[in-house]
Amino acid sequence: MGEPIPSVPEPSRELPPVVGAVAIGLVGVVAVTFGSGFRAGAYCVAGLMAALALARAVCPNRWLTGLIIRTRRFDVATLGLLAGAVAFLAATTPDLG
Numbered sequence: 001m002g003e004p005i006p007s008v009p010e011p012s013r014e015l016p017p018v019v020g021a022v023a024i025g026l027v028g029v030v031a032v033t034f035g036s037g038f039r040a041g042a043y044c045v046a047g048l049m050a051a052l053a054l055a056r057a058v059c060p061n062r063w064l065t066g067l068i069i070r071t072r073r074f075d076v077a078t079l080g081l082l083a084g085a086v087a088f089l090a091a092t093t094p095d096l097g
């Protein structure tokens with residue numbers, strides 16, 4: 001009679017683990033920025049982006065619902081390049097204070 005209809009998973013009210021990790025990481029970035037300055041905060045942003053690229057590369061998709069934008073390869077490459085760019089800017093930008 002035709003192709004079987006694929007089952008759609010039930011929506012969940014639980015947040016995926018990556019949401020908590022990103023929230024904790026952003027709180028840490030803000031704390032480091034206010035405590036140690038712009039350069040240290042920018043390095044922390046770069047580190048968080050690199051950690052998210054690693055998470056996207058190795059973790060199952062069900063844990064990364066909010067982080068999945070395109071293909072896994074595209075997401076990892078984009079986050080990695082952005083992490084490198086932010087780290088480069090942190091290293092080369094003169095101190096603001």
